[in-house]
Amino acid sequence: MADQAAAHSYAPEYPWWLQPVATVVILSAFALYSIWVALQGRGYAAPYLSPFYSPPVRVGGIPISPAWWVVWVPAGFRATCYYYRKAYYRSFFRDPVSCMIGESRRRYAGETAFPFILNNLHRFLLYLAIIVLAFLWRDTVAAFFFDGRFGVHLGSLLFLVNVVLLTGYTVGCHAFRHMVGGNLDCYSCARGGRVRYRLWQWVNPFNHRHAPWAWASLFSVAAADVYVRLLMAGVISDPKLF
Template identity: 40%
Template sequence: MTSSATRPQGVRARAAIAAKTLRTDRWWFAPLITVIGLSAWVAYATVRVFMHKWYWVEEFSYLTPFYSPCVTDRCIPEASHFGQYLPGWWIIPDAAFTLPFLLLFRLTCYYYRKAYYRSFWLSPPACAVPDGHASYSGETRFPLIVQNSHRYFFYFAVIISLINSWDAILAFNTPQGFGIGLGNLILLGNVIMLWAYTISCHSCRHIIGGRLKHFSKHPVRYRAWGYISWLNVRHMQLAWITLGTLALTDFYVMSVAAGWISDLRFIN
């Protein structure tokens, strides 16, 4: 706390260290696998969303989460659990009501932000490694200030998770009556992980209890906050797990729908 008045002022220089970073470990590894992982997933998802086929297994009522709810008039009627509202142009995804919000939920997620700011935007690529940009204003202005709307996308994500859960439940009701196959388990597992990811969201943690000043006056919310905090610590893992389960679920449904493999049935 040196005062301004008496000690020599003026801009003092930082230590003249030539190397941009002196880190000797493999700091570039984490951003690299993030880029590879996220790019691969986005590529797969884009291809699948615009394929407009192999999303529904009539025989076992399997609907892939990428097409839920199916709302264009191109949809197979049985797969449209919530009605059809949009024209069937190829540019419109069949789940046009939900996919954008899911995308935005993940785009504004506190974990994914860290992941893509570091790996794609290089701001910074790793700790104590220089930022790749000349100037920086963070999330103080448009467009990045929109990141603050994460909470609203969380609300949508809850609704979408409900829809996905409904799909998973409907899948138990095949045209032959009640039945369980490997596909059901995959759908169910995916939905559970989706819920875990959605609930572990930082915004959710805040809404449930984090915003309170006095935990002692809200014992129930405090307990809920405690559970969510437990999940929240694993938000990163859940973010990657759900990317995996989503792709896996979709791929399984596609494979069955295309007739590449047949579903392993346990009951009916």
């Protein structure tokens, strides 16, 4: 009885299906929004460049939205993320829907067959995402300059929050943690072991809280883009704070 009571006390206070449904709704909405944004072909209201359009790649003579050259990198990075995999395997495919619940498939193929074998590209998408992140930092610095003069507007702060959240999400990536030091068995035996140990220690808290960083940065990317679009449409102004 005591065990049952203890187990019961750990049960969530909300219906079990709420989390998977919320995941499906939010991820589907974000995917559809990303496609819509990429189809627009524009994402700039001085000095703000939408994160979906950064870096602003143009290939002469090919009439497609500049966003398509870029957006597959963060999209692929998130789609292959270990946390999001757990979320969409459970929510979209019920495969399985939770721990302690059987597989819905007869035969478990893991990530050895198409399309999920593509998830093994995550490490390489991380390298590309780091490059995109560097451009987003450059855009954030630009978001503090108005006609060449430094200033802080609401949009500047929104861009700063967004890039900080994206950085927290990226450095908390399991592949990033592995790259900086998680792949070592013996730090004192490795070249640069002390530095790598410090780096590994630094990224650990981000890694342990990877899910909140993942969700917060998803919302902040959308918020930054919505802000740029409202400015482009003249719906809002960009208040100067100081």
